[in-house]
Amino acid sequence: MSDVTKYVPEFLLQSKIFQTVYNIENDELTSVENAINDILNQCFIDTATWGLKYWEQLLNIPVDENKPADYRRSVIKSKIRGAGTITVSLIKTVAEAYSNGEVEVTENVAPYTFEVKFVGTRGIPPNLDDLKNIINEIKPAHLAVTYTFTYLIWDELDSKNLTWDQFDALGLTWDELEVLK
Numbered sequence: 001m002s003d004v005t006k007y008v009p010e011f012l013l014q015s016k017i018f019q020t021v022y023n024i025e026n027d028e029l030t031s032v033e034n035a036i037n038d039i040l041n042q043c044f045i046d047t048a049t050w051g052l053k054y055w056e057q058l059l060n061i062p063v064d065e066n067k068p069a070d071y072r073r074s075v076i077k078s079k080i081r082g083a084g085t086i087t088v089s090l091i092k093t094v095a096e097a098y099s100n101g102e103v104e105v106t107e108n109v110a111p112y113t114f115e116v117k118f119v120g121t122r123g124i125p126p127n128l129d130d131l132k133n134i135i136n137e138i139k140p141a142h143l144a145v146t147y148t149f150t151y152l153i154w155d156e157l158d159s160k161n162l163t164w165d166q167f168d169a170l171g172l173t174w175d176e177l178e179v180l181k
Helices: 010-014 016-041 052-058 069-081 088-099 128-138 154-159 164-170 174-178
Strands: 103-108 113-118 144-149
Touching: 010 016, 052 069, 069 088, 069 128, 088 103, 088 113, 088 128, 128 144
Parallel strands: 113 144
Antiparallel strands: 103 113
């Protein structure tokens, strides 16, 4: 932060009048610096807050300020990544931005489909509808897409060597168990 007292002669700082003036100037400079930093933060997707709506407007994404900022950021990033030639790699990158985990994309040429399988996170990603919208927007119209989700399977649970009493002590609901890692 700026301190104007560093730039004035020492004898002026002995005056109560000048001390008051410099304190007010320091407060104003701090306020201006904070405003500049806040505006600068809006120029970057990862730090934008109130500026997310401008990113969304720029990319023709519907603005919904009721959605969490992280979800809105992932939509913006995916839209930016989605520009260009559509490849399996591009679809994988876009899907991973939404799921915050690893995704496998399998191309099925003969039936004109591809599968997006969520392997890095279990269950249904909370912003799946946004992902579906962006995938439909970037994929070629003749291709159909299916989404596959992963859940905990019994063999995995058995491999943890938990008794029912130990498992019960975890206090998990069935929904929480399905997505347990």
